[in-house]
Amino acid sequence: MDVSIAMWVTTIVVLAALIAVDFFVGGRKPHEVSVREAAVWSAIWIGLAGLFAGFLWWHSGSAPAGQFLAGYVTEKSLSVDNLFVFVLIMAKFAVPRIYQQRVLMIGVLIALVLRAVFIAAGAAVIASFSWIFFLFGAFLIWTAWKLIKEARAGSQDEEFQESKLLRAVERRFPTADGYRGTRLTVVEGGRRLITPMLLVILALGTTDVLFAMDSIPAIFGLTQDAYIVFTANAFALMGLRQLYFLIGGLLDRLVHLSYGLSVILGFIGVKLLLHALHEAGVHAAPEIGTPLSLAVVVGVLAVTTVTSLVSSRRAAARERGRQQDDATPSARMGA
Numbered sequence: 001m002d003v004s005i006a007m008w009v010t011t012i013v014v015l016a017a018l019i020a021v022d023f024f025v026g027g028r029k030p031h032e033v034s035v036r037e038a039a040v041w042s043a044i045w046i047g048l049a050g051l052f053a054g055f056l057w058w059h060s061g062s063a064p065a066g067q068f069l070a071g072y073v074t075e076k077s078l079s080v081d082n083l084f085v086f087v088l089i090m091a092k093f094a095v096p097r098i099y100q101q102r103v104l105m106i107g108v109l110i111a112l113v114l115r116a117v118f119i120a121a122g123a124a125v126i127a128s129f130s131w132i133f134f135l136f137g138a139f140l141i142w143t144a145w146k147l148i149k150e151a152r153a154g155s156q157d158e159e160f161q162e163s164k165l166l167r168a169v170e171r172r173f174p175t176a177d178g179y180r181g182t183r184l185t186v187v188e189g190g191r192r193l194i195t196p197m198l199l200v201i202l203a204l205g206t207t208d209v210l211f212a213m214d215s216i217p218a219i220f221g222l223t224q225d226a227y228i229v230f231t232a233n234a235f236a237l238m239g240l241r242q243l244y245f246l247i248g249g250l251l252d253r254l255v256h257l258s259y260g261l262s263v264i265l266g267f268i269g270v271k272l273l274l275h276a277l278h279e280a281g282v283h284a285a286p287e288i289g290t291p292l293s294l295a296v297v298v299g300v301l302a303v304t305t306v307t308s309l310v311s312s313r314r315a316a317a318r319e320r321g322r323q324q325d326d327a328t329p330s331a332r333m334g335a
Contacts, residue, residue, distance in 0.1 A: 015231075015234055032097045039246055053072075070290055073301070075233055107208070118212050133272050136269075137273035140218060151262070253312035255308050257304060274286060
């Protein structure tokens with residue numbers, strides 16, 4: 001896709017304007033976000049992503065538009081898995097609900113900047129070393145296998161583990177004993193103190209570096225166009241704050257999500273390896289097209305969501321049945 005500097009600048013300006021509107025309309029005043037508000041803004045961001053896909057179709061044809069949609073859906077699905085960690089971070093730092101949207105907004109902005117750096121670096125490496133596709137593909141397949149092992153073992157961290165950077169900041173700078181509104185630093189007793197608000201923002205922003213380790217190679221497996229990779233990440237990330245409040249209560253019910261993500265990452269890993277073989281001159285290696293990639297991603301997510309909700313509903317029904325059975329003897333003894 002031929003993207004001029006003017007188009008890059010225009011896109012970044014428009015995205016910045018959308019973020020500003022989101023902030024001044026929905027996030028300027030700290031408040032507890034309702035499900036209705038989260039649903040409305042989620043629909044807006046999804047609609048904007050759809051409009052952008054339509055623009056790409058008009059500007060460059062169906063192929064870039066399809067690549068954007070495949071990348072957007074993939075990044076969106078991976079971001080749902082990231083929400084589990086966001087919940088742990090919020091619990092670790094005991095963030096009041098009225099401040100959570102501000103924390104997420106700033107954390108997402110930091111993540112967007114960091115991912116832009118990763119995307120630029122990834123595009124430069126790919127342009128210079130085609131063999132990097134072998135590395136990306138192998139890494140995604142290993143990540144997929146790791147997700148399956150963790151899901152089968154039922155291992156899910158119950159507490160957020162602070163990074164070395166975060167621990168170093170806490171040791172080096174004195175921290176206030178509680179939140180001071182949305183302020184990041186305060187002066188008390190003649191000393192400059194950082195607040196827990198700054199720590200939780202750093203936790204969200206730096207944790208996304210780990211998330212980017214699999215999401216960036218995954219989307220490069222769908223398209224090598226840096227413009228599409230960046231915009232797909234941007235639209236997926238900018239709707240992440242609303243998604244947190246919209247489905248936060250449903251996360252525990254998505255019991256098969258790790259399996260679905262492992263299938264998606266494994267599929268893209270195989271796609272990358274086949275592409276690497278083709279780039280290396282093995283033209284007999286088949287290439288997986290964008291329509292098939294989009295169909296696999298959407299199909300796996302649909303099946304995973306349905307089976308997760310059905311399994312969770314059956315588990316809840318069994319638990320209610322056990323509770324009723326346990327209560328029946330007590331009731332009879334009382335009678």
